[in-house]
Amino acid sequence: MLTSADFATLLLTFKVASLATIFMLLFGTPLAWWLARTRSKWRGLINTIVALPLVLPPTVLGFYLLILLGKNGVIGEFTTWLGIGTLPFTFAGLVVASVLYSMPFVVQPLQTAFSNIGEQPLEAAATLRASPIDTFFSVVIPQAKSGFLTATILGFAHTVGEFGVVLMVGGNIPDKTRVVSVQIYNHVEALEYSQAHWLAGGLLVFSFTVLLILYTVLKTTPHVK
């Protein structure tokens, strides 16, 4: 059965994934809105940057984050100056890395949902006295509801399943940065196969359920290029 150390990793994983999902929705929503509507020449470049984690080995992203966030990195110097210290091998660093790593899984479904709404309902809302911000909350969000659900579920599930970035940026510190995927690795290294089974099987069931909900109940297609 699961040990208390295993439960600690489960709890930590849940905390990281929840926080990361909240931040991804906060930053990803305006970004997806901009990407869905802009005619700016920068659109292609920003799309590329957002989608990059989809194809990059997680260790590559983790490596660069480690350098950037480290005490000689640009961001590291900035966070040190702010008095926060450096982020690698901390819980906060893990959340930051997760946000960047899973962002495409949030931005892309939202972007698709926003594009599908089109210009017409927005114009109708404007002729009915709704300001752009009012329109966003009263028309765009309700009409993009399934996009938001997909984005939330995929963002959360993908964060739960990450390994490479976590190991690079977070390390393997119990109660601070040790998440489920890392714990499975630890168990296998220690030849504790039955422990590994419990966690791995749990993650398998979790992922399967999430996707099943997406494909059947919500009838959406997780949009990943």
Next chain:
Amino acid sequence: MNRKLNKFITARFKLDHGDFQLSVNLRLPNSGVTVLFGHSGSGKTTLLRCIAGLQKAQQSYLEINGSVWEDSDVGAFLPTHKRPLGYVFQEANLFSHLTVHENLNFGLKRIKASFNNAKFEQIIHLLGIKHLLERMPERLSGGEKQRVAIARALVLNPEILLMDEPLASLDAKRKQEILPFLGRLNQELNIPVLYVTHSHQEVAQLADYLVVLEAGKVQASGLLSETLSRLDLPLSQDREATTVWNVTIVEHETEFHLTRVAFEGGSLSLPAIDAKIGTPLRVQIYARDVSIVLEVPRATSILNVLPATIMDIADGESGQTIVRLKVGNQPLLAHITRKSAVVLNLKIGKDVFVQIKGMSILN
């Protein structure tokens, strides 16, 4: 009465999209129904969208009933949601996530003016949508959707109602279902309408004032009957060329199943109409149904033979001559053959008689 004098639209727009330029300078009455008529690509929808603020022109000045909505010289531009207008799109454009009732309430919730329940009921009744209130838009027919969209714009009691080909996406049957509503809207609610269409039928049926657009420019702008009968416009050349008269019922000749209607300077006999004496009617006379004679025929089966004066003559297509006449104070168009024009020796100023073979009642 003084307030009424201020009811004008002044619209000046210059817009350049490379392959399309709009350049208009209009002063329109903001009362009754003004139709913006033109072929696709004439700029009529662009003009309407500019007035709504949905599209920005490089140079613009827009004044409605004395308040300035746009003035590019001083950088003034009232965003769409702050303009007291109603807009009906070509596609009904209802919010798919809201019921009919919530759609109707969407704008109402956002205006500060006190909510007038009687007016709301009147509009719902007028458009016949009371039984649809709890439905979702996806469960409405095209015609029902469009009626809800019209009601949604009207409940705001706008200073002007902009309609962009509201019937274009509907089949002939649905059109006939909505047209009578549109005719009554203006009379019963007294909201001025700016209506975009390319349909001759809708022009004849709805317009009080007509603006003809062609390639982004105003070709003509004036009262309906005058503009329809201008020989310098392609409208008068069209096979569907018509004149529209506003008449009033004065007498029922029950033994012959006829109704007599009067216009400024004369009267006409029509097939019996089931309406009270004094009822105003709109009568459409096709130019192809009007013939010209020099004397009153002694015996004819045609009931309506009226004295007229020739005001203008122009050559039409394929051997046709187009004649503009004046009957009483009403302009009238006649399409006749060029041969007849020569044989009858028709000249401007000549007094003749017109025989009207048929006409249709529009309301």
